[in-house]
Amino acid sequence: MKINLAQPGTPAEESMADTLGRCLGAFMEEDLRVIAMDADVGLGKMLPPEIINKYPNRYINVGIAEANMLGIACGLSFKDKVPFTYTFCCFAARKVLDQAFLSGAFGGAHVLMIGAMPGVTATINGGSHMAFEDAAVMRAVPEMTVVEPSDMLQGEQVLRMAKDLPGMFYIRWERKGDIRFYENGSTFEIGKAVKLCGGSDVTIIAQGHLCLKEAQAAVALLALEGIRAGLIDMFTLKPIDREAIVDAVRETGCLVTAENQNVLGGLGSAVSEVMAENEAAPLEMVGIRDAFGEVGDLESLKKRYKLTAQDIAAAAKRAISRKQKRRPGA
Amino acid sequence: MNSPCLSNAELIDLEIFAAQIRIKTIEMIAAVGKGHVGGSMSIADAVAVLYGSAMRYDPANPKWKMRDRLVYSKGHSGPALYAALAIKGFFPQEWLKRMNQIGSNLPSHVHARLTPGVDVSTGSLGQGLSVAVGLAMADRLDGRDSYVYCVMGDGECQEGQVWEAAMFAGNHILNRLIVLVDNNKRQCSGELKKINDVGDLGRKFKDFGFDVFEVNGHDLAQIDVAIRQAKQNTFKPSVIILDTIKGKGCSFAEQMADNHNITVNTEQAVAAVKILETRIDDLNDKRERGHVNEN
Numbered sequence: 040m041k042i043n044l045a046q047p048g049t050p051a052e053e054s055m056a057d058t059l060g061r062c063l064g065a066f067m068e069e070d071l072r073v074i075a076m077d078a079d080v081g082l083g084k085m086l087p088p089e090i091i092n093k094y095p096n097r098y099i100n101v102g103i104a105e106a107n108m109l110g111i112a113c114g115l116s117f118k119d120k121v122p123f124t125y126t127f128c129c130f131a132a133r134k135v136l137d138q139a140f141l142s143g144a145f146g147g148a149h150v151l152m153i154g155a156m157p158g159v160t161a162t163i164n165g166g167s168h169m170a171f172e173d174a175a176v177m178r179a180v181p182e183m184t185v186v187e188p189s190d191m192l193q194g195e196q197v198l199r200m201a202k203d204l205p206g207m208f209y210i211r212w213e214r215k216g217d218i219r220f221y222e223n224g225s226t227f228e229i230g231k232a233v234k235l236c237g238g239s240d241v242t243i244i245a246q247g248h249l250c251l252k253e254a255q256a257a258v259a260l261l262a263l264e265g266i267r268a269g270l271i272d273m274f275t276l277k278p279i280d281r282e283a284i285v286d287a288v289r290e291t292g293c294l295v296t297a298e299n300q301n302v303l304g305g306l307g308s309a310v311s312e313v314m315a316e317n318e319a320a321p322l323e324m325v326g327i328r329d330a331f332g333e334v335g336d337l338e339s340l341k342k343r344y345k346l347t348a349q350d351i352a353a354a355a356k357r358a359i360s361r362k363q364k365r366r367p368g369a
Numbered sequence: 370m371n372s373p374c375l376s377n378a379e380l381i382d383l384e385i386f387a388a389q390i391r392i393k394t395i396e397m398i399a400a401v402g403k404g405h406v407g408g409s410m411s412i413a414d415a416v417a418v419l420y421g422s423a424m425r426y427d428p429a430n431p432k433w434k435m436r437d438r439l440v441y442s443k444g445h446s447g448p449a450l451y452a453a454l455a456i457k458g459f460f461p462q463e464w465l466k467r468m469n470q471i472g473s474n475l476p477s478h479v480h481a482r483l484t485p486g487v488d489v490s491t492g493s494l495g496q497g498l499s500v501a502v503g504l505a506m507a508d509r510l511d512g513r514d515s516y517v518y519c520v521m522g523d524g525e526c527q528e529g530q531v532w533e534a535a536m537f538a539g540n541h542i543l544n545r546l547i548v549l550v551d552n553n554k555r556q557c558s559g560e561l562k563k564i565n566d567v568g569d570l571g572r573k574f575k576d577f578g579f580d581v582f583e584v585n586g587h588d589l590a591q592i593d594v595a596i597r598q599a600k601q602n603t604f605k606p607s608v609i610i611l612d613t614i615k616g617k618g619c620s621f622a623e624q625m626a627d628n629h630n631i632t633v634n635t636e637q638a639v640a641a642v643k644i645l646e647t648r649i650d651d652l653n654d655k656r657e658r659g660h661v662n663e664n
């Protein structure tokens with residue numbers, strides 16, 4: 040792993056939707072095993088048209104039939120194909136859980152399941168389309184790897200690593216992701232968290248583009264008040280980087296998690312589990328507090344569900360004060 | 370079966386209602402700038418018949434026990450349903466202006482817990498028919514004479530659950546279940562035929578034990594007659610396959626190759642609404658003339 044950080048707020052050259060289309064197109068070109076699968080939610084418009092023309096049999100739109108898509112993908116993978124399945128997060132986990140479990144993980148398949156529009160980024164699609172549970176559900180499936188890349192560069196590498204590693208992957212993908220956290224030359228490893236900065240007072244652990252962006256702004260807000268916050272990009276939810284969590288506990292003595300999903304079963308839970316089995320510290324969880332989604336624009340929704348930089352900064356201060364109560368003088 | 374049918378004046382009223390639904394739908398979607406235009410337009414005429422003639426309901430008492438239920442399974446076409454419900458007085462028309470905004474009672478996919486008159490939450494295609502079957506079973510168990518309607522998309526029929534529900538409805542002879550399929554031949558990414566063809570929907574439902582009515586989904590009289598006949602059905606559940614055009618009656622959308630979920634600007638909306646208003650004026654004239662003739 041090698042990390043070159045981008046200046047905070049560096050605009051990306053393309054949206055993560057474009058990254059996905061470009062990468063899958065490139066994979067289809069260079070690796071004849073790769074199959075791009077869609078359940079009528081527009082992957083065909085994201086892939087380069089020349090690739091679809093050249094390989095019409097390797098872009099498969101199954102129609103509105105997600106469970107069938109997963110099953111077909113498993114069958115393809117048993118004959119050495121490498122299928123990427125694409126639908127919205129709300130369908131990518133809920134509608135296919137049994138297929139992902141049984142035909143997939145239990146049966147030893149290798150399918151790269153991409154869920155688009157995580158959490159509140161479903162915006163005007165509303166509550167029916169707001170997946171706050173998908174990553175947690177997939178995390179509970181044995182041997183399932185769960186990732187949520189935070190920018191285009193990391194996303195590209197994650198897709199490539201997933202393609203070449205064995206087993207089932209659930210890949211949460213924020214299509215509108217539009218800023219970079221990392222510069223070219225950075226390399227990532229699945230299962231290894233990225234430390235964007237160290238701190239002394241608190242460590243913020245974020246998952247996904249939206250939360251990492253807000254967390255980065257929170258670090259700046261806290262700095263204005265003389266609070267030194269560390270920041271970790273936990274783009275692999277499972278297997279979670281236990282070492283990074285234990286190190287953060289030792290370094291700063293308290294943590295904040297920030298996730299664009301239900302805190303039950305998600306990142307906050309995963310971090311708590313690691314602390315409970317190793318070294319515990321006060322933890323404040325920023326995320327959806329066991330609620331359904333609602334319709335609205337992204338900015339309003341971030342406020343509604345308390346996912347903003349201000350919310351993360353406030354959580355950091357709560358964590359610090361809990362730490363100080365526990366260990367006066369610390 | 371000799372079912373009564375609509376008078377000319379009633380038919381004109383229904384046509385005006387359908388045009389009003391389209392106008393409000395376009396305005397609602399233009400207010401947020403983007404939405405599911407195609408499927409809302411193709412189902413507008415069926416919605417007009419359901420709320421203008423077929424269904425038993427009371428806007429002042431949306432939870433009335435004896436009401437007919439509608440499971441609007443293609444929940445993404447919410448705007449057309451909201452327009453009808455608002456016009457019929459289930460909630461203030463002011464609400465329409467805030468569709469899809471934070472705190473709105475009108476989300477893009479219909480949600481029973483937010484909107485008076487919406488009985489079942491949908492948005493994940495393929496689930497509605499099973500819920501409709503459950504509602505119809507409950508009516509039968511309780512001896513209620515209500516009907517249960519289920520509106521589905523043709524693309525939606527690619528979901529396997531639809532056929533699990535259809536098989537069950539047929540085997541259990543749920544004769545008060547009336548399914549309407551908006552057969553506009555298109556889904557999100559294009560034509561069903563090119564993606565994953567559902568084939569002859571009528572024949573499939575027939576095999577599962579349904580009575581099948583195939584009508585022009587933009588001919589209000591035909592839809593109305595089909596529903597009246599379906600209601601008389603004592604032996605089977607019914608399905609009405611609506612032959613429709615995606616985007617129908619919305620000038621800018623009807624021409625587009627892809628009008629599924631599109632951006633709509635004010636200019637487009639104004640132009641489309643103008644055409645529909647002219648149509649309403651013409652219909653009003655026609656009714657006046659009819660009235661004169663009748664006297």
Ligand SMILES: Cc1ncc(C[n+]2csc(CCOP(=O)(O)OP(=O)(O)O)c2C)c(N)n1
Pocket residue numbers: 078079080103104130134407408409411443445446492493494495521522523524525526551553555556557615
């Ligand atoms: C289970 C599920 N998968 C995908 C979607 C996304 N989606 C919304 S509308 C639509 C196409 C619907 O096509 P059809 O049922 O024919 O409706 P219509 O053409 O009348 O709009 C899709 C794929 C969804 N809402 N639910």
